Amino acid sequence: MSYLSNNSRVASVTVKGIDYTNNLISWVASDASVNKQGCATTSGQLLLGTKPGGTLIEDYDRNNFRRGDEVILTMTEPGGSTYRHPRGLLYVISTSYDVEAEQLQVEIGCRLSLMALLDEFDALLSIVPIPLDPARENYQSCCASFASAGKYVYQDNNGNLQSGLFFDGDSFGGTAAGEWVSVLGVTTNSVSPLAGTGAIPDQIKLSYQVPSDTVATDQAGRVDTETTTSYFFLAYPIVDYTRQNSDATEEEPNGTLENAGGANTIEYDGPAISLGSSSCGNAPSAPADNGTPSCQEGYQLVQSSTYFPAVRTDEVVTLYGGPSAQVSYSRRQTYGPRIEANGQYWADNFAYCRQLYGTGCDPDGQCPYDGLDTTLLTRTETYNFFDSASGQANRTIVDTYDILISGAQPTDWRAGTSNGRILSFDPSYLLDDSMYRVRRSETTYYTVDNTNVRDTTVYESVTTKGIGIKGGQNLDALQGIKTRTIRRSTSNATLDVAPDIVNTPTTSTTEISTVLPLFTGRYVTPPAESGPYEIEEQVPVPLLFDTQGQIDEVVDNYSDYLIRFTKGDVFGLQISEGLRSDVVTGWRPGMPFRYYDPSKGKLLAMRMDATSWGVDTNGAAFVVNGIWNGFSDGTVTIPSNTVGGSIPDLGGGTPTPPGGEVPPSVDDETSVDSGAIAFEVDVYFMFQAIAKTFAIDGVSPSPPASQDVNVKRTMTCYVAGLIVGPGDILTTEPDGGIPLEYEGVIVVADATIVDADLFS
Secondary structure, three states: OOOOOOOOEEEEEEEOOEEOHHHEEEEEEEEOOOOOOOEOOEEEEEEEEOOOOOOOOOOOOOOOOOOOOEEEEEEEOOOOOEEEEEEEEEEEEEEEEEOOOOEEEEEEEOHHHHHHHHOOOHHHHOOOOOOOOHHHOOHHHHHHHHHHOOEEEEEOOOOOEEEEEOOOOOEOOEOOOOOOEEEOOOOEEEEEEOOOOOOOOOEEEEEEEEEOOOOOOOOOOEEEEEEEEEEEEEEOOOOEEEEEEOOOOOOOOOOOHHHHOHHHOOOOOOOEEEEEEEOOOOOOOOOOOOOOOOOOOOEEEEEEEEEEEEEEEEEEEEEEOOHHHEOOEEEEEEEEEHHHHOHHHHHHHHHHHHHHHOOOOOOOOOOOOOOOOEEEEEEEEEEEEEOOOOOOEEEEEEEEEEEHHHHOOHHHHOOOEEOOEEOOOOHHHOOOOOEEEEEEEEEEEEEEOOEEEEEEEEEEOHHHHOOOOOOOOOOOHHHOEEEEEEEEEOOOOOOOOOOOEOOOOOOOEEEEEEEEEOOOOOOOOOOHHHOOOEEEEEOOOOOOOOOHHHHHHHHHHHHHHHHHHHHHHHOOEEEEEEOOHHHHOOOOOOOEEEEEEOOOOEEEEEEEEEEEEEEEOOEEEEEEEEEEEEEEOOEEEOOOOEOOOOOOOOOOOOOOOOOOOEOOEEEOOOOEEOOOOOOOOOOOOOOOOOOOOOOOOOOOOOOOOOOOOOOOOOOOOOEOOOEEOOOOEOOOOOOOOOOHHHOOOOEOOOOOEEOOOOEO
């Protein structure tokens, strides 16, 4: 007889509110195991085809099914009522359109899948049960935090993140009741062992990390200042003229006193570098000698360049005020010689001075080298703005300010030239430190129709077009020239690199280990190679707590979680069932159920772990990894009209069970045997023996040279203890008092303790 289940059927499939039920070929989804993972991530595929009466599914441009669109699956049970599938709300990840087959394969997943794809974990970070080191905050660490606490997190069929204890309700005092029953040969489609044939471990070596010192903080709001100083030589932007003796040679570069005109000799020891010679260059005409010997006689003017030592300083201030300590603001200021802002201005200043005061005997007119003092030349400020939901930068503004003289043109400080001579010079800019905004770049990032858009607007001051700083025009870039550029792309080409994140220090940790016995009597002493077989495990995240009590509580909980999962995998089963409403009502990872083998009389208490769900036009089913939790002493009732046990209608119609559906049930369950409890107690003994020799009169004779003394001791140790669970009441003193070792509390708080009075 066939026991194909008369299970639920598809009621509707919608994507972004559009009904694709008539296009459905198949829908499959799989939940990842939470064993040491924490996150029950769901991923799957929706396959749609072109059918008469169906909706158009063409998606050449991948715009009809966009990432993040809701995919909702609703089921109808045999009684006619509808309900949302346990994984009935997922989201589009990507699509692939088969043109020839006219089929669309839609990759789907839960919110956790989207988080893993984009490494967006803020929603998880806000609910993690164990705090994370700020330097290790990421999606995987958030999942590991749940696993370390023996918990899971998943997205329910309404799109909400839910968390809970996987073995909730299981303790040494009892086991959570099953919420549905699987019966071999009645409701099951297939059953197979969950684990392979590998050796079964005898114990687990569990290690965990605790802070060596203080816990590092996330450093959001930190301000960093970085200063860079450069030293260099600056060429002054003019040509110097110096007088040199006409008969100068390599041996006598200054000529001789005889030819130098005696007292008219001028010595020069400045930092000039010779670039050649001319008669008098641009120096003003020499005054008339009036019958006296000319100071030019025996000399020639030599052009040279002058170099001065200079300092340039860059100062960068960074504020890490964004989400996850991203850069929210930065400012770069450059200090240097004022002359670097506009070399032409100071060249004209010197030339104008030289044309006023230069003579044939003093061609540079003793003019000062202005503009060598240090001042603020330019400042750049960057502002990053962030999306409140995702924490990503969605807008960036960069403002650049320059010193006023940098935008000036020769017409701003001189009226012109006549025969190479400057007609007038405006010295008002010599010490003007005014700044103006020369440029602003504003970039906004957003998405339209599954397309990434980078919208950039650039504002530039009118000075960038060479019109100078006079004339009454507004020099601010926001009142200047505006240019807008929009780039669109379906790739990430339009996305800039995310703002820097402060390099948060990692908390220093110390590793501690403990041994967790699993089974006893599974190996024999000879040969030694047979055991014990030990596997190594580690609490997934460092236990960054301030007190030892908090650390001990997590270690106890994770130890229990690890022992139960290790045993559960060894004795677990993979079970296939038809989808029934009694199975999926209140579904969650770790949902307790019972499995019954009628022929062997075995009733197993189990937990639902990794589950694969399948739906097509003929029906729905699921395959679950059943984690063993013990053997139940309950009694199974299998009604004749059991859900999934109906006899197919041989006439070709849809099979329906007579008189309605009644699921199998378990009654009179009083205990679940999860196996022996094993634990280790370290006992330390210290023996001390003292031997003395003495005489009655108090005078000790010399002991013999060597003596061997055989000392025999016999000790019998009686160990008594009480294994208790959280919430249990400990025994009081005969007079009703509380023993000192209980520290005033007789209600057990730890997961498992042993009565402190071990010896009697």
